[in-house]
Amino acid sequence: MDIQLKRGFLEICVLAAIKNEDSYGYRIIKNLKPYIELSESTLYTILKRLEAAKMLTVQTVEHDGRLRKYYHITEAGLQRIEEFKAEWKELISVYQFVIKEDDHE
């Protein structure tokens, strides 16, 4: 997959992974594993970018005698997911057009 395209996807995937419940780094990677490959270093960059864009907030919580960072989605993050869904509706209709024309050949 094209790198830029994958980057955009990964941001949305990470937002989706924390949408219903706050989550932490390793769980995000595990939840996304069946769908898209995501390395730790890439996740770090994406989390930083989403935090800078105020799409998520970070909270450090004590867990089993050590600290763990939990990521919480913000209103802006939820809105980004909605935008993505709307964009994709359009893209899917374009995709269907391309497939249809290709089949006519």
Next chain:
Amino acid sequence: MNKEQFLTELKNGLSGLPQNDIDERMLFYGEMIDDRMEEGMNEEEAVSGIGSVDEIVSQTISEVPLTKIVKKRMTPERSLQTWEIVLIVLGLPLLAAFVAVVLSMYAVIWSLIITLWAVELTFIACALSGIAAAAAYWLHGNLIPGFAMLGAAFLCGGISFFVFFGCLAASKGILHLTGKAALGIKTMFIRKENTK
């Protein structure tokens, strides 16, 4: 490799970055290793699951802006001695000259590319004016010179077609090299820090 070795290697690899950036990344990778171990992996497996330190370091360096690395390098850890300040002030014109030379070399490379594109434009212009000239000859009833002009126009057009791809490849190549050079400069700053 155990967790401590991994984090120490990571710390050394990233030592050109500002301290809080390094600390934050160490906490992040430390947490990742702990979470893997909590799931039942042993320390060795948990560390190897994260990937190689070298890869993480090079990915991190390529993502951190050069200004951040340079700023950290330029901020001394102790106050400077008078002789050091004198040396820096005296050395500054030399450094400026060096930077100017490098920048002008870069400018020369780009002017070569611009020249190539200008040649390409010239061929296209020749082709177009050749066609116009052929039309003018024919309007005045000069058939043979008109055909000669048209032939020349096609020749120029054909050459411009090939030159176009040459220009494109050269421009792309230079852009690619620029990216590599930027990464190289960043790595240079980090290496210096490591060998200190």
